[in-house]
Amino acid sequence: MQARNATGDSFYCWDGDVLVVNILGKPSAKKDAIGEPLANQLRVSVKAPPVNGRATDYMVRFLAPQFGVRESDIEVVYGRENVNKQLRIHAPKTLPEVFERFPPGGSR
DSSP states (O other), X not given: OOOOOOSTTOSEEEETTXXXXXXXXEOSOSSOEEEEEETTEEEEEOSSOOSTTHXXXXXXXXXXXXXXXXXXXXXXXXXXXXXXXXXXXXXXXXOOHHHHHSOTXXXX
16 A cells, blocks of 8 residues: 655645544653644654554554544554654544644644
């Protein structure tokens, strides 16, 4: 599957019913949290340490309920062992509030 960048300067875009999100991960954080966008990436902090992709696996487990999907509905396109990653979230049922505040193509 080909990786897609979010359009323009947004951190996300839609590919049909799939939400494509560029992530700037922060492992070993004090708490799990979805932060504000930084340029074309959404900051996501997780408590898990960055060991052999475990922080990314933990991030997927943290994000699944935020989007109302199963863990298996989130595909890590690239960046499993890197802070820069892209996720494809298949048919999310809900969106975290930051997506409403920063629509694609909207002003910040």
